[in-house]
Amino acid sequence: MKVILVNNYSMTAQWEFWLKENYQCPSHHLWGATTLPKYGIHVDILPYEKYSLLKKISQKLKIFGDLDQQLRILFLNSEYDAVYSGHHLTTALLAFLRAIGIFKKPIVAIAYQSFQKKLSSQLYTKLFLKGHDKLFCLNNEIKDHLKDEFDIPAHKLEILEWGTDLPYYQVKNINHEDEAECSSRLILSIGKTYRDYDTVIKAFSQINCHLKICAYGNSLFSDTSGLPSNISIIEKSLSWQEILAAYQEAYAVAIPLNIRQDKPYNAIGLTTLLEAMSMGKAVVMTSNQFVGIDVEKQRIGIFVEQGDVQGWQQAISYLLEHPDETREMGNRARRLCEEKYNLEVFTSRLSELLKDVLRSQVL
Structure with missing residues (x-):
């Protein structure tokens, strides 16, 4: 054929x-x-x-x-x-x-x-x-x-x-319990399609934790002046090895989505979700049923409503305060990829x- x-x-x-x-x-x-x-x-x-x-x-x-x-x-x-x-x-x-x-x-x-x-x-x-x-x-x-x-x-x-x-997503075990403070843990947010980085930036201005945003194209950000010191933005295009290293370094992955009213039935966020799962990372993600994977039902992450700054703060704080559960979320996510995705x-x-x-x- x-x-x-x-x-x-x-x-x-x-x-x-x-x-x-x-x-x-x-x-x-x-x-x-x-x-x-x-x-x-x-x-x-x-x-x-x-x-x-x-x-x-x-x-x-x-x-x-x-x-x-x-x-x-x-x-x-x-x-x-x-x-x-x-x-x-x-x-x-x-x-x-x-x-x-x-x-x-x-x-x-x-x-x-x-x-x-x-x-x-x-x-x-x-x-x-x-x-x-x-x-x-x-x-x-x-x-x-x-x-x-x-x-x-x-x-x-x-x-x-x-x-x-999957073979190209190499999982390295990181013992987050050995980290002295939440601020030493890194939350990764990666991607550029229909992203709501403004909301997640507002949320992290009140969280004692490092957020790294990797998004090629500065049009995604309404204002990057005066960013808190715990937030860094990488706006260059990354190589595959750099993307892999960013996932390996992360404690968890944030996927904030801007689900447009004129395009509400779209699997946006799926690529990043699958990559995070493949790397054995727990996720916090804007709720989107059309992504096809219920991260809460599968116990691999937490959904947050679109534009909900407080919801993001609560979800990230929960992961930071429960390292064992966060690790298990990531392990379950990896197993799902090995079995199905x-x-x-x-x-x-x-x-x-x-x-x-x-x-x-x-x-």
């Missing part, structure tokens, strides 16, 4: 980075491209950009997805058994053409967000999403929302939980789903 992989960001850049690092970095952001071959599925990655004009048109007319990639696929489709999209909005036009019988190859896509229920989004899903042969939803919440609110047929929706390339489990399930789609074309 041979598939062509596209996404809403450059898969070729991810692949080249992986090669540059001599395979010594995680590859889960390639969505199975590095691991599917062991299941007899060859993956070719379509270069992200060829025609800049089509890219610009796509940015203006987002409802059609990435026209640059999709129109090139129209001339390549005979070479592949299926189109595999890492983002279900990227292949919107192809899905429409598939629905009306023009595009003949099956199309499958990862779905990690849904939409507000309104006339425009209902029309959009009917025209541009239902044409996918399968949508691989990262969790039940997204699957149920697409099915119940937008009437996407249940047989087109499958659960495909993501996971990290890892690239091997993801790829095994993905390979089954892809082969099922191809078999259904033969019947």
Whole structure:
């Protein structure tokens, strides 16, 4: 079986980075491209950009997805058994053409967000999403929302939980009980997509503990002047080894989210959550049911409501005051990744789903 992989960001850049690092970095952001071959599925990655004009048109007319990639696929489709999209909005036009019988190859896509229920989004899903042969939803919440609110047929929706390339997340045991003061413990907050760093900065101004924020792009911060001495912000892009070192150093991980009202059904924060879990770290996270992992039910962390400064103070203070429980939260998180949220489990399930789609074309 041979598939062509596209996404809403450059898969070729991810692949080249992986090669540059001599395979010594995680590859889960390639969505199975590095691991599917062991299941007899060859993956070719379509270069992200060829025609800049089509890219610009796509940015203006987002409802059609990435026209640059999709129109090139129209001339390549005979070479592949299926189109595999890492983002279900990227292949919107192809899905429409598939629905009306023009595009003949099956199309499958990862779905990690849904939409507000309104006339425009209902029309959009009917025209541009239902044409996918399968949508691989990262969790039940997204699957149920697409099915119940937008009437996407249940047989087109499958659960495909993501996971990290676990061997590259090396856990080192740190005895936090030996630390003399809470102030010597480090809370790490990392990431740049839909982050609410203003709230967590306000919270840590009243906590005797060091907060390190790693976020490439200073537009995330409304005002960084006069920061308390216990808060440091790293605004440069970090290498994989630097990211790994930051996680290893951390006592726990903070994931403050800004869940926008116009985009409330989105698995934002999932990448950082999975990385923290892989590193065996307890988390404090803005509540987001669409991330698909209930950190409190799984006893791996604490949820805080969006914008709740006092809630952040209470949650971080609880972890600092209970080092044994914090360590156990981290241990449970790591075990969850070993059992479920890892690239091997993801790829095994993905390979089954892809082969099922191809078999259904033969019947």
